Amino acid sequence: MTRVSISRKFEFSASHRYWREEWTAEKNNEVFGKCTSPYGHGHNYELHVTLSGPIDPKTGMIVNLTEVKKRVSRILEDFDHKYLNLDNPHFKEQVPTTENIALVLFRLIDADLSHDGFELLKIRLYEKSDLYAEVWR
Amino acid sequence: MLHVTFSRVYTFCAAHRLNSPWYDEMKNFEIYDKCNNASGHGHDYRLEVSLIGTPDRQTGMIWDMVDMDSKVREVLDTLDYKHLNREVPYFRDKIATSENxxxxxxxxxxxxxxxxxxxxxxxxxxxxxxxxMGRSNAQ
Structure with a gap:
């Protein structure tokens, strides 16, 4: 029997800059283009969090979305209205590309939710409507 | 062998109330909050249906879209403009969550x-x- 999954959408706004200190300015510009602009630039990110698991026959639900919303929103506080390169410790060493942000978010959300037996199946992170990264097991 | 899917989007609207016979009034409100509202509430549901198959050599289609629409509508008509708990027998003993x-x-x-x-x-x-819900590995 195929499984059922449930997804909830979240939004956060953040700025970032693509830059590697150990590279020359030329090399940075060549690789990252306009994403190197010195003071950063921003996006309205859209995050889809997808969970799976058995449906509780007593509640008819896989998870209580209110609980998921509370936990994910708490995690997003470190991302929302921040300059990721400076304000979020996860991007001290790595460039805050959509791929890297998605990986960091997957690990954080997974660690928080799996603690209570929720099964994180997948996340999808939109940087804008025409660009997204996905992480799943 | 390559696979091709074909998807169509449909809408229907229905009312429901989330309330479990296993729990008392207070617990139900704790679990479902505003979805527990006694007289129900409703949604405009949107359903994306994907079929998979090999395009027919003569028509170039996986499935005739008009026929697909009529098959899907047949199912959606059992729900559209209905109160799921009260008017759809399936939900007499199942809670009308979207999982179900x-x-x-x-x-x-x-x-x-x-x-x-x-x-x-x-x-x-x-x-x-x-x-x-589906057959793909990464849903």
């Missing part, structure tokens, strides 16, 4: 197509949450 609703849809859609044609369902309850 998508299973109802899968069950009724699957048997209207040849085996393995129904590939994926995505059911949007609001613009902020959706439910999926």
């Amino acid at each position: 609703l998508i299973q109802y849809l899968w069950m009724h859609l699957e048997k209207r197509f040849p085996p393995d044609y129904l590939y994926h369902l995505k059911l949007w309850e609001t613009n902020n949450n959706y439910f999926e």
Whole structure:
């Protein structure tokens, strides 16, 4: 029997800059283009969090979305209205590309939710409507 | 061998109330909050139906779209403009959550197509949450 999954959408706004200190300015510009602009630039990110698991026959639900919303929103506080390169410790060493942000978010959300037996199946992170990264097991 | 899917989007609107006979009034409100509202509430559901198959050599189609529409509408007509708890027998002893609703849809859609044609369902309850069921590995 195929499984059922449930997804909830979240939004956060953040700025970032693509830059590697150990590279020359030329090399940075060549690789990252306009994403190197010195003071950063921003996006309205859209995050889809997808969970799976058995449906509780007593509640008819896989998870209580209110609980998921509370936990994910708490995690997003470190991302929302921040300059990721400076304000979020996860991007001290790595460039805050959509791929890297998605990986960091997957690990954080997974660690928080799996603690209570929720099964994180997948996340999808939109940087804008025409660009997204996905992480799943 | 490459696979091709074909998807169509449908909408229907229905009312429901989330309330479990296993729990008392207070516990039900604690679990479902405003979805527990005694007289119910409703949604404009959006359903994406995906079929998988080999395009027919003569028509170039996986499945005739007009026929697909009529098959899907047949199922959606059992829900459209209804109060799920009160008017759809399936939900007499099942809670009308979207987890259960998508299973109802899968069950009724699957048997209207040849085996393995129904590939994926995505059911949007609001613009902020959706439910999926399907054969793909990474849903």
